[in-house]
Amino acid sequence: MTEVTPRRSVLYMPGANERALEKAKTLPADALILDLEDAVAPDAKEAARERVCAAAASGEYGPRELTIRVNGLDTEWHDADLRAAAKAGPAAVVVPKVNSAREVHNIERALELGGAPEHTRIWAMVETPVAMLHAEEIAAASERLTVLVLGTNDLAKELHAEFVPGRAPLLGGLSLCLLAARATGKVILDGVYNDVRDLEGFEAECVQGRQFGFDGKTLIHPGQLEPCNRVFAPSEEEVDRSRRIITAFDEAQAAGQGVVTVDGRMIENLHVDNARRILALADAIAARA
Numbered sequence: 001m002t003e004v005t006p007r008r009s010v011l012y013m014p015g016a017n018e019r020a021l022e023k024a025k026t027l028p029a030d031a032l033i034l035d036l037e038d039a040v041a042p043d044a045k046e047a048a049r050e051r052v053c054a055a056a057a058s059g060e061y062g063p064r065e066l067t068i069r070v071n072g073l074d075t076e077w078h079d080a081d082l083r084a085a086a087k088a089g090p091a092a093v094v095v096p097k098v099n100s101a102r103e104v105h106n107i108e109r110a111l112e113l114g115g116a117p118e119h120t121r122i123w124a125m126v127e128t129p130v131a132m133l134h135a136e137e138i139a140a141a142s143e144r145l146t147v148l149v150l151g152t153n154d155l156a157k158e159l160h161a162e163f164v165p166g167r168a169p170l171l172g173g174l175s176l177c178l179l180a181a182r183a184t185g186k187v188i189l190d191g192v193y194n195d196v197r198d199l200e201g202f203e204a205e206c207v208q209g210r211q212f213g214f215d216g217k218t219l220i221h222p223g224q225l226e227p228c229n230r231v232f233a234p235s236e237e238e239v240d241r242s243r244r245i246i247t248a249f250d251e252a253q254a255a256g257q258g259v260v261t262v263d264g265r266m267i268e269n270l271h272v273d274n275a276r277r278i279l280a281l282a283d284a285i286a287a288r289a
């Protein structure tokens with residue numbers, strides 16, 4: 001069976017916020033992004049860098065994937081952030097505003113020169129119009145790059161778009177990135193929902209993201225974890241149906257038939273592949289609990 005890592009919920013936290021870093025050790029997030037970029041003021045950047053690198057090397061976050069978001073390639077902090085992150089060896093370095101394959105190659109080279117361990121991956125943030133148009137070359141640029149992360153705040157800003165329910169102005173960009181991720185076999189995470197008090201609107205956006213095909217969503221507040229984990233996990237009905245699909249197909253094959261129906265719907269090989277993917281995800285989530 002295919003091995004999968006659950007990445008339903010990926011929580012950002014400001015790298016300078018010691019209380020949030022402590023709290024994160026007990027939160028049901030699949031992954032954490034310890035942020036050195038937008039959530040950290042310029043005069044707190046160096047202290048935050050030390051703090052998140054110590055956290056990443058601490059081994060105190062259990063099964064949660066621990067990643068570090070460095071400052072952008074065109075900033076004065078980027079090189080030092082990458083060097084420090086390479087030494088700390090988190091699960092991934094999250095790089096904002098990646099716009100080309102060449103930038104991915106530069107990040108890869110810097111991590112190698114910095115002695116980053118093999119397990120430290122690159123998660124590229126795609127959050128500009130240029131990145132939407134270059135999504136495939138970015139995703140395909142490196143084997144170290146395993147995840148694309150949407151930055152919908154920056155994207156909306158660059159597009160001069162408004163935030164509206166249903167996100168119509170952003171859907172073209174989201175679709176291009178999804179196509180790129182699936183075409184290159186990478187994981188893809190949806191952007192954040194800014195109103196931390198509006199859990200109804202948040203859940204609707206999670207449902208939309210899952211229907212689109214995102215593997216999970218990036219979050220900014222612990223209150224968003226429960227609905228996100230629920231929406232991006234296979235439901236009991238999906239698990240049950242997946243098991244029935246696999247059984248029915250196996251039985252049909254044993255009887256020399258290539259096609260079968262389950263609940264009145266045609267089942268072929270591709271549906272069985274999907275059913276196996278759903279069961280593998282459900283098992284990986286259960287193994288975390």
Ligand SMILES: CC(C)(COP(=O)(O)OP(=O)(O)OC[C@H]1O[C@@H](n2cnc3c(N)ncnc32)[C@H](O)[C@@H]1OP(=O)(O)O)[C@@H](O)C(=O)NCCC(=O)NCCSC(=O)C[C@H](O)C(=O)O
Nearest residue numbers: 012013014019020023035038039151152153154220221222
């Ligand atoms: C959005 C917040 C500023 C709200 O903060 P606050 O008002 O303090 O929240 P609460 O009082 O409700 O907090 C309750 C407790 O939860 C802890 N907490 C809050 N947020 C987090 C978090 N993200 N991780 C861990 N723990 C958190 C508080 O410390 C409280 O704990 P306790 O006192 O023990 O009860 C705040 O949530 C926040 O700062 N969120 C993260 C913001 C962030 O990281 N932004 C940057 C990333 S988003 C981005 O850049 C997207 C992308 O680039 C794009 O372009 O779209």
Ligand SMILES: [Mg+2]
Nearest residue numbers: 127151153154
């Ligand atoms: Mg951004």
